Amino acid sequence: MTGIEKTAQDTVGAPGRAGEGLDARLVVERGSFRLDVALTASPGDVVALLGPNGAGKTTALRALAGLVPLTDGHLRLDGAELDRTPPESRPVGVVFQDYLLFPHLTALDNVAFGPRCHGATKAQARAQAAEWLERMSLAAHAGAKPRRLSGGQAQRVALARALATHPRLLLLDEPLAALDARTRLDVRAQLRHHLADFEAVAVLVTHDPLDAMVLADHLVVIEDGRIVQEGTPADIARHPRTDYIAHLVGLNLYRGQAEGHTVRLDGAPAVTITTTEALTGPAFVAFPPSAVTLHRDRPTGSSARNLWRCEVAGLETHGDQIRAALTGELPLAADLTTVAAAELDLRPGGTVWATVKAAQTHAYPA
Numbered sequence: 375m376t377g378i379e380k381t382a383q384d385t386v387g388a389p390g391r392a393g394e395g396l397d398a399r400l401v402v403e404r405g406s407f408r409l410d411v412a413l414t415a416s417p418g419d420v421v422a423l424l425g426p427n428g429a430g431k432t433t434a435l436r437a438l439a440g441l442v443p444l445t446d447g448h449l450r451l452d453g454a455e456l457d458r459t460p461p462e463s464r465p466v467g468v469v470f471q472d473y474l475l476f477p478h479l480t481a482l483d484n485v486a487f488g489p490r491c492h493g494a495t496k497a498q499a500r501a502q503a504a505e506w507l508e509r510m511s512l513a514a515h516a517g518a519k520p521r522r523l524s525g526g527q528a529q530r531v532a533l534a535r536a537l538a539t540h541p542r543l544l545l546l547d548e549p550l551a552a553l554d555a556r557t558r559l560d561v562r563a564q565l566r567h568h569l570a571d572f573e574a575v576a577v578l579v580t581h582d583p584l585d586a587m588v589l590a591d592h593l594v595v596i597e598d599g600r601i602v603q604e605g606t607p608a609d610i611a612r613h614p615r616t617d618y619i620a621h622l623v624g625l626n627l628y629r630g631q632a633e634g635h636t637v638r639l640d641g642a643p644a645v646t647i648t649t650t651e652a653l654t655g656p657a658f659v660a661f662p663p664s665a666v667t668l669h670r671d672r673p674t675g676s677s678a679r680n681l682w683r684c685e686v687a688g689l690e691t692h693g694d695q696i697r698a699a700l701t702g703e704l705p706l707a708a709d710l711t712t713v714a715a716a717e718l719d720l721r722p723g724g725t726v727w728a729t730v731k732a733a734q735t736h737a738y739p740a
């Protein structure tokens with residue numbers, strides 16, 4: 375430990391030093407569940423952990439905060455080993471979904487609590503807290519107890535409390551999940567602004583792809599305790615590699631073997647998708663539901679190579695469109711207008727023909 379502490383001290387104040395930021399491999403075993411994820415980030419990065427229920431996102435965040443012990447792996451922050459540092463001594467700020475403000479303290483004292491715990495005098499802590507509340511446009515609510523704050527205000531107080539300690543790692547656990555749609559929009563915009571100014575590493579857990587896309591520079595998708603894909607939001611939206619991610623970004627996704635412009639689907643080799651990109655070997659093909667055109671009868675004289683006979687499994691409204699879930703030789707989602715759905719007389723159990731232009735598909739190596 376001494377050697378590690380020395381390393382951390384030696385590096386303080388050396389800008390651009392190697393080892394700055396987060397370098398972690400988090401292995402946590404909880405009963406039959408095993409989390410094993412590697413996370414690295416540089417100061418200024420906002421990383422979003424995204425994944426279905428039970429994937430292990432919260433476990434990863436709690437491991438970073440020191441609230442659950444690592445079974446294996448390591449956790450370094452700015453070159454210092456944090457593994458055995460108790461949660462309260464870590465330079466880590468945490469914002470939870472349900473704010474967790476102290477109900478008996480005012481907004482100001484809630485924020486001052488952070489600096490106080492990190493050794494500031496009462497007067498210093500309150501001065502810093504007042505500054506943070508001002509920055510969050512909450513100065514007028516400094517004397518209010520949490521029960522008199524709206525959800526959006528309470529969440530900004532929680533953010534101020536976390537930031538007031540100048541954490542080197544900011545952890546946000548579903549910070550917008552408890553807010554109504556309108557407040558969520560405002561708080562998301564403010565959070566984006568504060569995260570852009572934040573100079574250390576921020577890790578955000580969310581279910582919401584929009585929060586992840588808007589707030590993070592780097593997405594890490596976790597399924598069943600493992601990272602299944604990571605990259606920039608644009609890259610992940612364009613090249614999903616699992617059904618969960620494809621669904622999240624609203625794309626139809628298939629995996630198969632490419633031979634030039636044709637991809638033969640795994641598990642159904644008789645079904646092919648024609649693409650404009652030429653590839654060889656294992657490949658993904660993706661296309662949006664809006665690229666699918668539906669027909670009541672088999673189109674005659676159509677040059678479309680991508681033509682499939684489908685059965686309507688279900689219909690739901692999707693924004694101002696109807697989204698049809700189709701099964702058959704190629705399961706897919708198709709978007710159409712209400713008028714088109716009525717004209718096609720779409721109803722569950724009915725048969726339709728689906729076409730997709732090759733130019734609207736996107737193929738990439740698997």
Ligand SMILES: Nc1ncnc2c1ncn2[C@@H]1O[C@H](COP(=O)(O)OP(=O)(O)OP(=O)(O)O)[C@@H](O)[C@H]1O
Pocket residue numbers: 404405407425426427428429430431432433434581
């Ligand atoms: N205290 C615990 N003891 C044992 N197992 C636990 C405990 N907490 C969570 N788990 C298990 O760990 C796994 C991961 O849970 P975790 O809460 O990290 O997932 P998550 O991705 O955050 O899910 P959600 O999006 O539903 O919050 C789950 O299988 C869960 O049942």
